[in-house]
Amino acid sequence: MSKQRILIVDDDPNISELISLYLVKEFFEPRTCEDGQTALDLFRSWKPDLILLDLMLPVMDGYQVCREIRKTSQTPIIMMSAKGEVFDKVLGLELGADDYVIKPFDTKELVARIKAVLRRAANRQESAPAPSENIVQLPDLTIDKNNYIATLYGTALALPPKELELLYFLASSPNQVFTRDQLLDRVWGYDYGGDSRTVDVHIKRLREKLGDHEAWSLHTVWGVGYRFEVK
Secondary structure (H helix, E strand, O other), rough: OOOEEEEEEEOOOOHHHHHHHHHHHHHEEEEEOOOOHHHHHHHHHOOOOOEEEEEEOOOHHHHHHHHHHOOOOOOOOEEEOOOHHHHHOOOOOHOOOOOEOOOOOHHHHHHHHHHHHHHHHHHHHHHHOHHHHEEEEEOOOEOOOOEEEEEEEOOEEEOOOOHHHHHHHHOOOOOOOEEEHHHHHHHOOOOOOOOOOOHHHHHHHHHHHOOOOOEEEEEEEOOOOEEEOOO
């Protein structure tokens, strides 16, 4: 069985080397680079199974690297940063990161997170429904999770991956109420530190882009969570 490839993108070679040593011990195949453009080039040529992506990089920062990768691929990405503000975490997750770790971190914990993210990615792939089941159609709104496209009145919406996944998840279970913790678990795939603002920010942005419609709406259930209401 071939080893899973981990691309480590960090401009501090000492950090990259330390992570690499731990990954080799866990039977992964790591590779390192120090800037965003090289990371994109290696992503396309080497095809890693997971990317550890620092945010503060020369040439191209981690946010832009994540944005470019998510245009064509759902390869798991774990962002690494000394920035611990909620805004930075939300932005990283909004752009499509699967996890976010704050420096300095315990290397053993990082390896555990890598294994967890890879397991979730494998489970999603195994349990993925048939293509026809990945499309939700409503009056004037189509959400196509196969191609990560949502159209409103025939025009494509500019939705980052996590916004589209959240909208698809809610719309595919019409009139069902979900708590913020349930949405974090089902859409982001892990308990994001109990921070419900992640969901609130994404719902707010979806409402701004969807506007009002007489047949459906994103509805707040006060004190509980959200539901996609179909009238």
